[in-house]
Amino acid sequence: MQFIQPNWHAPVNIKAYSTTRQGGVSLPPFASFNLGDHVGDDPIAVTRNRELLCQHFGFASMPVFLNQTHSTNVLNLALEKTDRNADAVYTNVQNQVCIIMTADCLPVLLCNQAGTEVAAIHAGWRGLANGILENTVLKFQSAPKDIIAWLAPAISQKAFQVGTEIREIFMQKDPRAKFAFIADPHCSTKYFADLYLLAKQRLNNLGIHKISGGNYCTFSDKEKFFSYRRDKQTGRTASFIWIA
Numbered sequence: 001m002q003f004i005q006p007n008w009h010a011p012v013n014i015k016a017y018s019t020t021r022q023g024g025v026s027l028p029p030f031a032s033f034n035l036g037d038h039v040g041d042d043p044i045a046v047t048r049n050r051e052l053l054c055q056h057f058g059f060a061s062m063p064v065f066l067n068q069t070h071s072t073n074v075l076n077l078a079l080e081k082t083d084r085n086a087d088a089v090y091t092n093v094q095n096q097v098c099i100i101m102t103a104d105c106l107p108v109l110l111c112n113q114a115g116t117e118v119a120a121i122h123a124g125w126r127g128l129a130n131g132i133l134e135n136t137v138l139k140f141q142s143a144p145k146d147i148i149a150w151l152a153p154a155i156s157q158k159a160f161q162v163g164t165e166i167r168e169i170f171m172q173k174d175p176r177a178k179f180a181f182i183a184d185p186h187c188s189t190k191y192f193a194d195l196y197l198l199a200k201q202r203l204n205n206l207g208i209h210k211i212s213g214g215n216y217c218t219f220s221d222k223e224k225f226f227s228y229r230r231d232k233q234t235g236r237t238a239s240f241i242w243i244a
Contacts, residue, residue: 001019001022001023001024001033001052001056002019002020002022002023002224003017003018003019003020004017004018004019004020004152004153004216005017006109006150006152006212006213007212007213008148008150008210008212008213009148009210009212010111010115010148010150011111011113011114011115012115013115013243013244014111014115014118014241014242014243014244015057015241015242015243015244016109016111016118016150016239016240016241016242017057017239017240017241018107018152018153018237018238018239018240019033019035019053019237019238019239020033020224020225020237021033021034021223021224021225021226021235021237022223022224023052024045024048024049024052025045025048025049025052026041026042026045026046026049026235027042027045029231029233029234029235030045030234030235031235033049033052033235033237034046034049034226034234034235034236035049035050035053035065035101035235035236035237035238036101036103036235036236037065038067039233039234039235039236040233041235050062050065053238059095059097060095063097063098063099063240064077064084064089064097064099065084065099065101066084066085066086066087066089066099066100066101066122067084067085067086068086068087068100068101068122069085069087070087070122070124070126070127071085071086071087071127071130071132072087072127072130072131072132072135073085073086073087073088073135074086074087074088074089074090074119074132074135074136074138074139075088075089075090076089076090076091076139077089077090077091077093077096077098078090078091078092078093078096087100087121087122087123087127087132088100088119088120088121088122088132088135088136089119089120090117090118090119090136090139090140091117091118091119091242091243092116092117092118092141092243093243094242094243094244095242095243095244096242096243097240097241097242098118098119098120098240098241098242099120099238099239099240100120100121100122100238100239100240101122101236101237101238102122102152102153102154102218102236102237102238102239103218103225103226103227103228103234103235103236103237104124104154104155104160104218104219104227104228104229104230105122105123105124105127105154105155105195106122106123106124106128106151106152106154106195106196106199107120107121107122107123107151107152107153107154107239108120108121108123108133108149108150108151108152108199109121109149109150109152109239109240109241110136110137110140110147110148110149110150110241111147111148111241112140112142112146112147112148113142113146113147113148114142114146115243116142116243117140117141117142117243118241118242118243119136119139119140119241120239120240120241121133121136123195123199124195125162125166125193125195125198128170128195128198128199128202129166129169129170129173133199133202133203133206134202134206137206137208143207144206144207144208145207145208145209147208147210148208148210148211148212149203149208149210149211149212149213150211150212150213151196151199151200151211151212151213151214152213152216152239153216153217153218153224153225153237153239154195154196154214154216154217154218155195155217155218155219155227155229156194156196156216156217156219156220157180157182157192157193157194157195157196157197158192158217158220159192159217159219159220159229159230160192160193160194160195160219160229161184161190161191161192161193162181162190162191162192162193163189163190163191164189164190164191166191166193167181167191167193170198174201174202174205176201177198177201179197179201180193180194180197180198180201181193181194182194196213196214197214199214200214218230218237225237
């Protein structure tokens with residue numbers, strides 16, 4: 001079982017990780033540490049993988065896994081525990097694990113410098129464009145300048161081809177978004193989008209400048225990551241954070 005830790009300057013009581021696809025019990029095409037129960041994998045294998053996650057980190061209970069739909073809904077674990085239709089999760093309660101799943105979309109983990117607030121965000125291009133980062137930051141009591149962000153493994157620009165309409169959607173919100181798109185030399189209606197840069201721009205606009213990560217590509221590293229764009233039918237890794 002392999003995990004990736006943020007290289008960031010978070011308080012010592014903040015614990016954060018991303019899983020890789022290695023170390024579980026799922027069979028191909030979900031081999032092997034698939035945590036998604038909505039992708040067609042054997043439910044028994046998914047349950048076992050989630051149990052292995054809890055055992056490895058000593059979680060007292062199973063984390064709340066969201067029903068992610070590329071929305072801008074944010075679940076506050078401290079207040080509401082029943083409606084899981086959300087694409088981000090926030091808490092200010094110790095030992096409540098904020099967790100989201102991805103297979104190319106961008107996971108963003110947030111904490112404040114005091115180590116009293118954390119959040120995990122599933123940010124695909126739709127979520128980024130529509131305001132999932134902004135909605136999550138609104139949950140924080142801390143000022144944006146006191147929030148730290150880590151951009152966990154996602155698809156990189158070289159592998160993320162999108163249409164002109166997606167570029168225009170982002171540029172309508174922020175003209176600087178043009179710097180996150182490179183024209184496809186082989187197709188005049190296609191661009192390569194940089195999710196990492198788009199997220200950084202949005203975070204900067206909010207006043208968040210302590211940002212780390214953004215140096216993986218889920219599409220290119222088949223040994224380590226699941227990728228929906230590469231494989232279509234595949235598993236999901238998780239990115240999670242909690243206050244110890």
